[in-house]
Amino acid sequence: MFHPDELRAQALAGFDAVSGAIYPAMPEQHREFFANLPYLFVATLDETGWPVATVFSGPAGFIRSPDATHLRISSPRRSDDPAQAALQPGRPVGALGLDFSNRRRNRVNGIVGRTDKNRVEIVVRQSFGNCPQYIQRRELYPAPASPLPVERLGALDKDARTTIAQADTFFVASAAHVNTASGGVDISHRGGNPGFIYQDGETLWIPDFRGNRYMNTLGNLLAQPRAALVFIDFTRGDVLHLRGETHIIWHPEKRATMPGMERYWRVAVTDIWRFRQALPWRGRNVEFSPATLRTGIWREDNRPY
Template sequence: MDDNIFHAGERLVQERTGERDTALINGRSISPGIPAAARNFVGQQRWCVLGAADAAGALWACLLSGEPGFVQASDDLRSLQVASNDPQGVLASLAPIADLQPGQSIAVLLIELQTRRRLRINGHVSRASALALHVAVDQAFALCPRYIQKRELLPLEAVSAPDHSAGTTATSGTVLDEATSAWIAGADTLFIASLGPSGDADVSHRGGRPGFVQQRGQVLRIPDFNGNSMFNTLGNLELEPRCGLVFPDFEGARQLQLTGHARAHFGVEADIDQTGGTGRWIEFQVHSWRSTPLNLTQRCRLLEASPYNPLVRGVASAAFDGPPRSLVPR
């Protein structure tokens, strides 16, 4: 395959971890368009994750809900349309990245929790209006089911509309408070947005047992479990620290969005058990956060935790002691 499919940061991490050969094999699944076999999958989804920078350059990940068909692949499989059931329109539902401009890099992750299937699409905005977002596809590839907790998405008829109580109103801040810290401590799923060296957006899934994300003050530590060896996120963080996270509240139809910067740590022998054996952490410094209801009230019921979730020591801990002691020079 063309080795240029990976940028310098990705190649550096692949070599550092000794997983370069595996990355080259798995990289064969990356295509310049949506795989034909995924067309129906795209049209069946009822929510997706988007990653992009806001007008000030801060990076965010955002959840967007809709009826089946709100995301559609074009006939030539080279573009994607995302519409909205929200009367305010699709862009209003994507705050704070609502000011999307043609040519801007954007990433879309379609993930079907009940079947643990996911499709990652990286591209750029071709058109953006209140009614629809059009994404020109640069890269698309399916991903393995590891660390996805199986959930059933409840029919819209089975849930009530938001009541605008304290749990469904929007809040924001720069310092993580007791409520946001509890949300993070109980999470088993998050999504992380990052940027490549040319400003190319990417958004990826991370999952584990509740408590797998640890917190100390404004710093979160996310273990990097074994994956597809391509290291798209860690490779991006080698070259560009801007980063965004979103934590879904599957039962409450809410999302917690955080923006900040991050770096990866390697060879952290002291924490080998807490990283599933990889010795790798992502440390994320929070700059600001937002808690908002989803644009459409959709809730999920947990069916089964991922069988791949590592049995890590002390995973329920919500704090950690000092920075990782990396054994690999940076």
Template sequence: MTSKTPFHEGERAIQQRAGESAVADRNVTLVSDTVIGGARPFIAKQFMVVLGSVDASGDVWASALFGQPGFIHTTDGRAIQIDVPEGSRDPVDPLWTNIASGRDLGMLFIELGSRRRYRVNGTVSRIDGNGIDVSIREAYPNCPKYIQRRHLRALGASEEPAQAAYGTVLRGNVTQLIQQADTLFVATHHVETGADASHRGGGAGFIQIVDEQTLRIPDYHGNSLFNTLGNLQADSRAGLYIPDFANGQSLQLTGTATVEWDQADPDRVTGGTGRFWVFHVAKWILRDAIPRAEWEYLDASPFNPPVAS
């Protein structure tokens, strides 16, 4: 970061390459170092938060936590409290070994049913047997584009330990989950601005499987801040979280990602940007991650570009 811009060098480089620096400068006024008053009740009523964290080796992971409304809250807008007792934490999720006091944590609060989302990045200031406090570095709303509407009809406690599988190549049930997905979450990190968690969505099949260790994701028009791609410009390590709403599973992947520019796109699967980002898989975890959750699919985003046939 410099005194002349609120963006780090990676974000600025991507904005300039995309020709969207002026738009980014206008939209950055939405970014604050506190959660605005109107967003505080929105956060408190959520039953899901997506988190971005970094492990001891520097690999980035995306995770999701679930709880009854009120398990996440903020009183003054300067810190977020996440109440997750130690006994209810998923030992399979790398999140719980990644975070400690002073570590970066990215948070995305997303309400699929209303297509509302709010992004908060900060630093863990407390973690104990009751939960986590996160001191806020930056917070801002995101637009509702590309979110498929779903309603969570029921969320119950797990009666059995989550079953987990691990791997490094994309085969079998893993590829099937990816091919059917219309939603993913991506975590990235920057040494100065910390961890970040973001949403990506599209029609089922918008995530392309190139080979057993490579995914290709179209990059649509967004808010022009380019937080995710900007972070990747500076540090290519990234994590994905892909939920399987129908079968109550989730896929977490960690690896690296690179951006492809000015690609041929005759079917306009990028929505006209000509951009893709390619994710190279290092390892993955597949597990039962949304136990006893009953989701009702409502409709797809009207902004979704077509999916490659």
């Protein structure tokens, strides 16, 4: 069920006998859940083996499940999006469905099956749900997408730093043991109060709050210390995609603590893409998760170094 580095991460975190409901196919309720979503977060590996991540959007029904082991995304792919361009048959892939209206989320991991210009098929090998902790509830409403050409940045600019500083939500893609039944590509949600990501130049410091103890992301980062991060600007419909090398701090010093944090990790950002006005929806009326409200943020007296 868990690959060797997920088990190693659980041990490093001090967890004993972690178990979870990870299925080889999608339960019926998960298939219905995906079919009703207007967006889907997806990750894969590019030709160099680095994780890349993206978000697909479409009207309800643009995601279909013809059977319990196939998920089909009917949406045009952007050739200038490194993750969408990398979704080629045989590549490992992970997908996360998250409903911001009720904090429900389900994940699938597998490989890319058939593709064409307007469709990507996921052959599901792992299917599982996650708890609603740290998911901020939002009202989403339609807004016209007016995609601009991708911006490839050499460093985090003012707009990118503002997006990160104001974020209460982001998504992280990672991968490990992709040629084994227990490994693959994974994309996961992270949430916190605005300010829960500390910025120092091109390095981001991210707390790891109490969760389901699967350690999917950190287990992957132990094996392959590389991650892709996706930030959504819910006001403007922008997508910020970062990539970088990671390092986990398992036992923080006493001063580098905050409520809810058990450990933290850093990302040294190496690649940045920004897609302005890319999403056909926006978010408003944020309701913070009770779990989020019990956590803290970085300040000068508890910064991570």
